[in-house]
Amino acid sequence: MLSSSRRIIAISAPKCQNVAKSRSWAILYNSLPRSRQFSSFRASSRGSVLLSSTNINTNTTFVHTAQQQRFYSSSLPDGAQFIEMSALSPTMEQGNLIKWVKKEGDKIEPGDALCSVQTDKAVMDMEYQEEGYLAKILVEGGTDSVEIGRPIAIFVEEEEDIAKVKDFTLDGGAAPAKEVESQQEEPQQRVEQPAQQQQQQAAPAQKQSGDRLKASPYAKTLAKERGVDLNQIAQGSGPEGRIVASDVEKFTPGAQPAQPQQKAAATTAAPAAMAAPVSQDFQDVPVSQVRRVIAERLLESKRTIPHYYLTVECEMDELLRIRSLLNKRFEKEGVKLSVNDFILKAAALAAKAVPEANSSWQGTFIRQYNSVDMSVAVQTDNGLITPIVFDCDKKGLKEISKDVKALAEKARDGKLQPHEFQGGSFTVSNLGMFGIKEFSAIINPPQACILAVGSAQRKVVETPEGGYRTATTINVTLSCDHRVVDGAVGAEFLKVFSRNITDPLNMLA
Known part of the structure; x- marks a missing residue:
């Protein structure tokens, strides 16, 4: 079932137990870069784990999955399941979906590459280890900054089930791509609202004791190293209030978190402060996923x-x-x-x-x-x-x-x-x-x-x-x-x- 090449693959929960029993495979979930020992594995909430298709005797460092964050409603027709963006490196929090290798309606064989993803280190193929069909693509190729755990497609085992998800759209925590773009334009419009109304809309909700803590794997590791209680961080700067590494680095015990309206004001003021002279000719170069991670890692190194x-x-x-x-x-x-x-x-x-x-x-x-x-x-x-x-x-x-x-x-x-x-x-x-x-x-x-x-x-x-x-x-x-x-x-x-x-x-x- 597994090829001998050293590639990263996604394997669904129904297949995990068979793989574990038949071969000596494991998943390293803690991000220990030099570990040569392998712990037990488990599937994610929607049935995806990462597995390196290389025998453990070759001193290969296995990759771990990040804690999944639900971006969607679980109401899928029978026989269908989500394919999620997987963590293809220990420090990956999001990836750029470069292109789809498979098209909607294509048959999938175990080990087939579904899409190409640019991680924080390289461009890699994401494979799937079930036999079935790619029923619907939810995130188009060329989409940047796709969060780990976000559904990117729908998989079905039987060809006749493809029609059941033809008109399916994401609801709940995430919206289709066009809606997401429109939502990203809203903060600038909201800044212009009266300060009192803005404060009421932007005030962060207090964490309840039963709420699930949303934090990236690297943020958790960094918090553990620094002895920071993530529950004390009122609001993360990541999607859906997710706590990321920069939030942990900026956290000061006892300090009051900045109010959202202050952050919004700073966001709108910054471009004016850094605006280039009208007569100056320049070109803005988009920051790639790799360059963004390099910047974060180097800044972390010099700071800590x-x-x-x-x-x-x-x-x-x-x-x-x-x-x-x-x-x-x-x-x-x-x-x-x-x-x-x-x-x-x-x-x-x-x-x-x-x-x-x-x-x-x-x-x-x-x-x-x-x-x-x-x-x-x-x-x-x-x-x-x-x-x-x-x-x-x-x-x-x-x-x-x-x-x-x-x-x-x-x-x-x-x-x-x-x-x-x-x-x-x-x-x-x-x-x-x-x-x-x-x-x-x-x-x-x-x-x-x-x-x-x-x-x-x-x-x-x-x-x-x-x-x-x-x-x-x-x-x-x-x-x-x-x-x-x-x-x-x-x-x-x-x-x-x-x-x-x-x-x-x-x-x-």
Whole structure:
């Protein structure tokens, strides 16, 4: 029933038990990026869970489903069920539905791709694991910001049931696409109403003891780390009052939440304050889902992680000499080692030697990882992504080189699978190929360190005898989370790294 390729699939509740009993599959529901253990699974309220179709013995990180939020009435004809937008990555709160692969009335076989979805990391196919028919499409292709759990289509098992849902429309928590667009235009009109009437309409309802708490998975995780009681947040900024990560970051215990009318006023005032001069020519570029998540993650990192920076200069003439010799030896195999391959290996061995650098802050404890899974920053048309070279400390230069080239190509083509970019214990960002001498990088949470690598420079250096010679050097800057890595520990990491770069034979010891 399941293919052997590493893709994300949606599987409905009636099939879950059979899958669980017949094969060793599991779903990881807590968002632990480096977890290699798998807990039990369960179906969502409407029968969808996520399953990675890769055997658990391949060290694949499974993806979890976010808590579902009901956007609809459950009154469907017999024999029909909703297909919902699924969480295709641990940090995904919404996705852009790029296009439908299937059309209304098409037959669905187990494993068929239904649609293409742009997550916060990549464009992925969402598959379905039941046999039946795509009866009706509720969310058209090209729709942005579709919340997890929102129905996007209707599935029926029998072809004759398609007619039963032909005229079906969403009711309750969500409206058809045209109604949603009109609703999004209403806030600006409501701002112009008298202040007293506006206050009465916008006053948030107080949470009752029996009300269900609506919060995104990442918001819950962040709240747990910071010890924030989500019930104290009167109103979330997400759809239907849903609490998202930014609400947790802005929450101050004891502070009164801003009144909705104040938020509305600020919203309308902001464009006037930031308006460009009439004579200035400009173009507004829409923010993609990937760029939005990158912005949120980087802002979270700078706000919550106490960064400090250490820089060291490394001589690399011996590394360049050995690289040249190895490339001649591997020429017939089609392998060409880059300087970056040596840097990744040197950094991985340094992280292994100084385990504090290969750790992450977990709120009440520090997690030290036993292997070095190296995240490598790659620039793509959609933004920055960090595919992972797993067990980098145990791999040889040839294997590292092959992995990096394959991952970079898949990243630029948008074909990375979640297990290939989620997690990692240490990150290397290299801008040397762009002529940047040195820079400071922002830590990739929850990791504790990121190494920024500059370009090689020829310079005159003093010899121990008091003479002078020319040498090729690079500057590297280590950004550290001071909660995890103290200054002396960071310096020790750079000492080991510099020794590996200056004399690469140390990496063979």
